[in-house]
Amino acid sequence: MQAFDRVLAARAKDRPGCADFIANIFDDFVELRGDRRYGDDKAILAGIARLEGMPVTVVATQKGTCTGERVAANFGCAHPEGYRKALRQFLLAEKFARPVVTLIDTAGAYCGLGAEERGQAQAIAECLTTLMTLRTPVIAILTGEGGSGGALALAVADRVWMMENAVYSVISPEGCASILWKDASKTEDAARSLKLTAEDLLGFHVVDSIVPEGAGFDKAYADIRSRLKDTLGALKALDVKDLLSARYKRYRTMGGFLG
Amino acid sequence: MLKKGLFKRPGNTLEKTQGDNVLPVPNVPETLFTTCKGCKAAVLTNELAQNLYVCPRCGYHGVIGARVRLMRLADDGSFEEWDAEISSADPLLFPGYADKAAEARVLSGEKEAVVGGMMRIQGCPCAAFAMDSRFMMGSMGGAAGEKITRLFEKAAQMDLTVIAFTLSGGARMQEGILSLMQMAKTSGAVKYHSDAGNLYVSVLCNPTAGGVTASFAMESDIALAEPGALICFAGPRVIEQTLRQKLPKGFQSAEFLMDKGFIDAVVPRAQQKDYLGILLKLHAKEHKNASV
Numbered sequence: 001m002q003a004f005d006r007v008l009a010a011r012a013k014d015r016p017g018c019a020d021f022i023a024n025i026f027d028d029f030v031e032l033r034g035d036r037r038y039g040d041d042k043a044i045l046a047g048i049a050r051l052e053g054m055p056v057t058v059v060a061t062q063k064g065t066c067t068g069e070r071v072a073a074n075f076g077c078a079h080p081e082g083y084r085k086a087l088r089q090f091l092l093a094e095k096f097a098r099p100v101v102t103l104i105d106t107a108g109a110y111c112g113l114g115a116e117e118r119g120q121a122q123a124i125a126e127c128l129t130t131l132m133t134l135r136t137p138v139i140a141i142l143t144g145e146g147g148s149g150g151a152l153a154l155a156v157a158d159r160v161w162m163m164e165n166a167v168y169s170v171i172s173p174e175g176c177a178s179i180l181w182k183d184a185s186k187t188e189d190a191a192r193s194l195k196l197t198a199e200d201l202l203g204f205h206v207v208d209s210i211v212p213e214g215a216g217f218d219k220a221y222a223d224i225r226s227r228l229k230d231t232l233g234a235l236k237a238l239d240v241k242d243l244l245s246a247r248y249k250r251y252r253t254m255g256g257f258l259g
Numbered sequence: 260m261l262k263k264g265l266f267k268r269p270g271n272t273l274e275k276t277q278g279d280n281v282l283p284v285p286n287v288p289e290t291l292f293t294t295c296k297g298c299k300a301a302v303l304t305n306e307l308a309q310n311l312y313v314c315p316r317c318g319y320h321g322v323i324g325a326r327v328r329l330m331r332l333a334d335d336g337s338f339e340e341w342d343a344e345i346s347s348a349d350p351l352l353f354p355g356y357a358d359k360a361a362e363a364r365v366l367s368g369e370k371e372a373v374v375g376g377m378m379r380i381q382g383c384p385c386a387a388f389a390m391d392s393r394f395m396m397g398s399m400g401g402a403a404g405e406k407i408t409r410l411f412e413k414a415a416q417m418d419l420t421v422i423a424f425t426l427s428g429g430a431r432m433q434e435g436i437l438s439l440m441q442m443a444k445t446s447g448a449v450k451y452h453s454d455a456g457n458l459y460v461s462v463l464c465n466p467t468a469g470g471v472t473a474s475f476a477m478e479s480d481i482a483l484a485e486p487g488a489l490i491c492f493a494g495p496r497v498i499e500q501t502l503r504q505k506l507p508k509g510f511q512s513a514e515f516l517m518d519k520g521f522i523d524a525v526v527p528r529a530q531q532k533d534y535l536g537i538l539l540k541l542h543a544k545e546h547k548n549a550s551v
């Protein structure tokens with residue numbers, strides 16, 4: 001599959017959303033709402049659930065499944081309130097030593113007046129610093145679109161996994177083609193150049209493992225469930241200091257430079 | 260934005276080639292007058308340089324190179340550059356990137372969009388870095404991220420305050436996902452420095468956008484900004500295209516952000532040294548390593 005085909009697959013309307021992942025991977029999901037500061041952003045779905053008996057905090061993006069839901073969820077593009085809602089759940093997870101699992105499928109953080117004036121950048125930045133030193137294991141799973149900073153805000157983790165047809169990029173191929181080459185027809189070139197597929201990201205060690213989709217999503221859910229159980233078990237066994245120092249190193253080594 | 264060739268191309272070893280007390284001004288003007296972007300008046304280029312590239316008529320804060328900014332902030336001869344050798348790689352072999360980066364190196368006279376090191380401000384030691392808009396709009400790739408990360412780490416080990424002049428279009432898209440990861444990497448370093456009890460002051464300059472605003476620029480203990488600076492996550496053009504509406508005047512300006520509670524103070528360039536000096540003195544502590 002070409003890079004841009006992956007982009008289309010990741011965006012496909014009939015692709016399972018994060019809510020489907022939650023329903024099929026976890027038990028007893030209890031939704032918790034609001035950021036306690038301004039409102040409840042439905043682009044973020046958060047709560048507590050069980051994974052094979054183990055309580056975990058789940059924070060996911062949500063695109064919605066019908067028009068009404070999509071509009072309510074702003075098509076999966078969170079406002080600052082969404083990131084602050086996530087923050088609240090991260091801190092609650094830390095308090096109760098619950099591991100965090102995030103599920104990400106968003107074109108990116110919302111670009112709008114309200115989002116800007118209520119501190120979209122600050123909200124994302126606070127997620128980054130908070131997750132970087134959150135004293136409990138964090139696993140992030142990119143299920144569909146991983147759109148730039150809006151995705152990264154939920155993806156600073158001890159392990160980052162990616163669905164086979166998910167994409168994760170600093171900018172959309174459309175945005176890249178229009179800014180760099182001022183040419184919308186170069187979108188497919190941009191998709192290829194940006195190296196945004198799961199295989200690419202595995203190669204860069206941005207992603208630790210790929211979840212196959214070939215045998216269908218039911219198989220994938222079962223796969224994720226068992227991997228989560230094993231990996232969270234192993235991460236929970238670590239001393240928090242070691243966990244955090246490994247997380248720091250995970251990102252510390254990313255990126256190329258000369259000199 | 261500066262037109263190419265408007266200023267002489269500065270060298271990269273100014274501090275080494277000049278005496279300690281000589282103030283290097285790499286932006287040696289070739290033209291007598293410069294048109295102010297704020298009031299459109301023709302201003303004597305020399306006068307503009309003396310005035311830290313702030314228009315003496317309307318106060319418009321123009322482009323100032325990262326190195327000049329730091330040199331003129333530091334007490335005379337106190338700036339010691341760190342990690343000067345680091346420059347960007349091309350990890351994705353992105354079409355056209357190598358040429359663009361080479362052009363940026365010539366245009367800015369810098370190896371990367373970030374210049375940083377250690378200095379004294381009114382006698383107080385601190386670490387400081389500045390970003391340079393002439394280097395691919397100050398965008399952050401692996402080299403910039405590495406320089407910033409190292410600076411926070413080293414400052415933490417030395418118990419030094421960090422002062423950051425942020426100025427960036429955001430993540431450098433030619434480095435793809437690895438540039439996005441610099442947001443996480445630098446955020447980790449900011450937190451490490453902060454958890455060790457050190458002060459971090461950011462000064463948001465025009466423009467600070469995207470992944471830089473959404474990481475270290477907004478992670479400071481005290482956030483200052485230059486007058487009129489555009490500070491945003493999504494740029495005005497992106498929002499206007501998304502919403503198909505014009506933005507209100509002054510939206511996303513430094514003053515607007517201060518009003519909304521995201522900036523502590525808007526500080527004109529000429530007052531920054533005094534302002535930062537006061538903040539440094541208010542946070543003074545016994546330094547393990549007080550020598551600069």
Ligand SMILES: [Zn+2]
Pocket residue numbers: 295296297298299300314315316317318319
């Ligand atoms: Zn003027």
